[in-house]
Amino acid sequence: MVALFVSDDMETGEQRDSLSVMNLDSEMQQLVATMRNKLLVVKLGGSTLESERVVLQDIIWLRDCGVKVVLVHGGGASINEWLLKCNVPVRFEDGLRVTDALTLSVVRMVLCGQVNQELVALTEQLGGRAVGLSGMDDHMIHARVADERLGFVGAVDAVDASLLERICAAGYIPIIAPLGLDDHGQCLNINADVAASHIASALKADRLIFLSNVCGICQPDGEVIPRLNGQMAQALIAEGVISGGMLPKVAACLQALQAVPCVHIVDGRMDHVLLHEILDGPAIGTQFTR
Numbered sequence: 001m002v003a004l005f006v007s008d009d010m011e012t013g014e015q016r017d018s019l020s021v022m023n024l025d026s027e028m029q030q031l032v033a034t035m036r037n038k039l040l041v042v043k044l045g046g047s048t049l050e051s052e053r054v055v056l057q058d059i060i061w062l063r064d065c066g067v068k069v070v071l072v073h074g075g076g077a078s079i080n081e082w083l084l085k086c087n088v089p090v091r092f093e094d095g096l097r098v099t100d101a102l103t104l105s106v107v108r109m110v111l112c113g114q115v116n117q118e119l120v121a122l123t124e125q126l127g128g129r130a131v132g133l134s135g136m137d138d139h140m141i142h143a144r145v146a147d148e149r150l151g152f153v154g155a156v157d158a159v160d161a162s163l164l165e166r167i168c169a170a171g172y173i174p175i176i177a178p179l180g181l182d183d184h185g186q187c188l189n190i191n192a193d194v195a196a197s198h199i200a201s202a203l204k205a206d207r208l209i210f211l212s213n214v215c216g217i218c219q220p221d222g223e224v225i226p227r228l229n230g231q232m233a234q235a236l237i238a239e240g241v242i243s244g245g246m247l248p249k250v251a252a253c254l255q256a257l258q259a260v261p262c263v264h265i266v267d268g269r270m271d272h273v274l275l276h277e278i279l280d281g282p283a284i285g286t287q288f289t290r
């Protein structure tokens with residue numbers, strides 16, 4: 001088990017945090033070395049944004065060890081808050097937001113103007129080098145209307161990962177808001193789990209980790225299901241055990257598994273869950289299997 005502590009920079013008196021990894025024995029060092037140049041895609045859910053500081057510290061630490069990390073974020077909870085403030089109704093169908101033109105404006109403002117910029121600013125403050133962008137940049141995420149009844153919601157047709165590859169190769173951490181463009185240049189709202197899955201697949205990532213506000217996928221009695229394949233997932237969906245926001249997440253995990261060898265949902269509220277996941281192995285949460 002790795003022991004971690006976070007401290008302020010006492011020498012300079014700066015507010016900048018630094019992360020130290022203590023007791024990193026030779027076995028751990030070897031593990032970190034095997035991860036060098038590997039590519040990790042992390043999806044940070046809107047319901048876990050309170051843990052963003054620790055998640056970003058872990059990402060910066062991994063990046064400093066030579067691991068390429070791409071961060072895709074959600075922001076569903078903040079979007080809901082802003083819609084309510086603006087008296088716009090909040091409506092979901094099978095975990096996807098029904099997005100009319102007014103809702104889309106709020107989605108864009110919250111995802112790009114608020115969540116993305118805050119994550120970039122905090123990464124920089126913590127000593128990392130971040131580039132904030134959305135799936136619209138350089139036509140990264142090419143999408144089409146998923147279902148007319150949902151309005152401006154995108155289903156992903158293709159991801160051009162070349163910009164991300166260049167950003168990663170230059171040592172930056174790309175931080176991506178889940179928006180895409182259709183053939184006509186129309187912006188579409190894309191579920192962040194779906195965006196992360198397609199981005200990880202296009203990048204042929206070594207790992208895709210979803211940080212959520214649950215311990216993993218749970219049985220009705222709350223017990224975490226440690227391993228899940230497509231058939232088991234279908235049965236749990238039919239029984240109503242998997243519902244709401246977990247529906248697109250599970251579909252995204254199964255889709256990613258076709259290109260990404262390790263896909264995992266873990267509890268983003270746990271302290272330094274990302275480092276534990278990488279250094280101790282996928283022990284907690286739900287791992288997807290073919």
Ligand SMILES: Nc1ncnc2c1ncn2[C@@H]1O[C@H](COP(=O)(O)OP(=O)(O)O)[C@@H](O)[C@H]1O
Nearest residue numbers: 045046047212213214217218241242243245246
């Ligand atoms: N079987 C299940 N196990 C765990 N969570 C579930 C399950 N079915 C539905 N959920 C719901 O899915 C939510 C996670 O999805 P979502 O709210 O979209 O999170 P995120 O912001 O991480 O994307 C959980 O908070 C929970 O309410």
Ligand SMILES: CC(=O)N[C@@H](CCC(=O)OP(=O)(O)O)C(=O)O
Nearest residue numbers: 046074075076096097190191192
């Ligand atoms: C189409 C759709 O549902 N888009 C999502 C995009 C943000 C998101 O997915 O945020 P979380 O990861 O926090 O759920 C939405 O509007 O809420």
